Amino acid sequence: MSFQSPWLLLTLLVLLAAVGLWLYAERRRTRYAVRFTNMDVLASVVSGRSWPRFVPPALFALALAVLLAGLARPQVERMVLEDRATVILVVDTSRSMQAEDVDPTRLGAAQEAVRTFLEQAPDRLRVGLVVFAGETQVATPPTRDHDLVRTAVDEIDTFLVFGGTAIGDALETAVDLGKRATEQELPAEEQIALPGPGGRRSFAQATTCDEPGPVSILFLSDGAQTRGILQPLEGAALAREACYPVFTVALGTPEGTIARGPFGGGGFSPGTGDSQRIPVPPDPETLRQIAETTGGEFSEARTADALEKAYENLGSRLGREPGDTEITFLFVALAAGLLLAAGVLGVVVSPRLP
Numbered sequence: 001m002s003f004q005s006p007w008l009l010l011t012l013l014v015l016l017a018a019v020g021l022w023l024y025a026e027r028r029r030t031r032y033a034v035r036f037t038n039m040d041v042l043a044s045v046v047s048g049r050s051w052p053r054f055v056p057p058a059l060f061a062l063a064l065a066v067l068l069a070g071l072a073r074p075q076v077e078r079m080v081l082e083d084r085a086t087v088i089l090v091v092d093t094s095r096s097m098q099a100e101d102v103d104p105t106r107l108g109a110a111q112e113a114v115r116t117f118l119e120q121a122p123d124r125l126r127v128g129l130v131v132f133a134g135e136t137q138v139a140t141p142p143t144r145d146h147d148l149v150r151t152a153v154d155e156i157d158t159f160l161v162f163g164g165t166a167i168g169d170a171l172e173t174a175v176d177l178g179k180r181a182t183e184q185e186l187p188a189e190e191q192i193a194l195p196g197p198g199g200r201r202s203f204a205q206a207t208t209c210d211e212p213g214p215v216s217i218l219f220l221s222d223g224a225q226t227r228g229i230l231q232p233l234e235g236a237a238l239a240r241e242a243c244y245p246v247f248t249v250a251l252g253t254p255e256g257t258i259a260r261g262p263f264g265g266g267g268f269s270p271g272t273g274d275s276q277r278i279p280v281p282p283d284p285e286t287l288r289q290i291a292e293t294t295g296g297e298f299s300e301a302r303t304a305d306a307l308e309k310a311y312e313n314l315g316s317r318l319g320r321e322p323g324d325t326e327i328t329f330l331f332v333a334l335a336a337g338l339l340l341a342a343g344v345l346g347v348v349v350s351p352r353l354p
Contacts, residue, residue: 004073004326011068019061056346063338070331085214086126086142087318088174088180089114089149092221092251093156094133094165096280099120099222101256102304106222107157109304110251113311114153115220118146120315128177131156134164134227136173142181167221167286171235175242178215213243216318217309219290222252224283232286236293245296247318248287249310253302256280 003009060284091114097107116131121127128142137159139152217239225232239246257277284300291298301307 001074001327006072008072009069010149011071012065015061015064015068024059025274028066036347056342058293059209059338059342059345063335066133066331066338069312070328070335073326073328074331075326085318086128086178086216087121088128088130088142088178088215088217089117089219090130090132090170090174090217090219091156092133092165092170092223093123093131093159094190094223094253095154095163096165096223096256097182099252099256099258099280101253102251102302102305102307103215106251106256109155109301109307112304112309113220115150115352116308118150118153120312121146121318128174128181129153130170130174130177132166132170132173134166136166138173138177143176149284162164165221165225166224166230167225167232167290168235169228169229170292171217171246172230172238174219175235175238175244178213178217178244180240182214194286215242216328217246217294217296218249218314218318219243219246219287220249220251220255221287222250222282223280224286226258232290233293236290239290239294244294246294247296247314248285248291248298249307250282250284250298250300251307252280254279254281256282290326340346 091110093107096108097105099106102109118127123146124144125142126142127146127153128159129149131137131139139156139159140149143149221239221316230238236246257279260276260278282300284298290296299310301310
């Protein structure tokens with residue numbers, strides 16, 4: 001615990017001095033001669049135990065000490081929401097996400113996990129959603145309207161994306177979306193210049209970030225890259241240059257399969273049967289490298305429960321940073337309780353004549 005105005009704690013010395021003077025005055029009272037000589041009658045009026053009468057003033061002094069400490073504005077370090085915090089959710093919607101090795105399907109488990117993330121995320125956190133297969137599409141731009149994101153998640157299978165898995169391009173889209181969201185919060189002189197349509201960046205140079213940026217990317221996929229312009233680590237280099245950590249989740253089991261289509265592809269046409277199936281194992285190594293490159297974290301989910309727990313944990317963490325929270329109100333509440341206790345005990349233990 002720390003204090004915003006620690007010099008105000010010096011007022012406790014004044015209280016300490018006042019308590020010392022009060023104790024000195026109490027001791028001086030014992031030096032006076034007893035003028036009431038009938039000690040038996042005196043003992044019947046005043047209890048032989050004198051310490052209870054010190055409890056109310058002690059509580060009163062403690063209440064004053066707490067109030068004076070509260071003047072210094074105490075604060076504790078905790079995880080607080082970053083001012084411009086944004087999380088870009090990137091979800092793979094390729095054909096392999098229809099595999100049923102994760103209940104009910106990989107895509108269904110991913111949808112439920114995203115809903116869990118939104119439940120755990122702070123209301124002021126901006127959340128965007130990118131879906132991808134062979135191409136990428138922005139489902140929702142970063143917004144604090146989490147209900148809008150939930151609606152897009154419910155309808156995630158309606159977004160038109162071509163077959164395949166373009167991991168690198170999806171990362172590029174997420175980085176650009178995060179930059180545009182951050183740009184809206186910055187003054188003009190601090191805004192980030194983005195390339196025009198069709199523009200490409202150089203991936204040769206990568207920067208090292210002392211602190212993570214205001215944007216985090218939560219990336220869920222189950223397969224290796226099969227399409228796209230950028231390779232996965234090229235997309236990761238973009239995120240690292242922007243200081244955006246990428247938290248990757250590899251979904252699925254090595255035993256996952258989907259029905260083979262009538263022309264040998266992954267598609268399935270009614271009436272063709274599904275006796276022939278093709279394996280669609282996840283590619284955890286690529287996703288692990290993306291997380292390590294960007295300073296994020298990698299996790300592997302082989303069940304719907306594991307995926308939901310991972311998203312629940314990330315929902316309570318992403319967008320937050322260590323910060324100080326003032327707790328003066330707790331000191332005021334404690335002092336009020338002590339003053340109330342001092343008043344009640346003062347009435348109970350104060351001596352009364354019969």
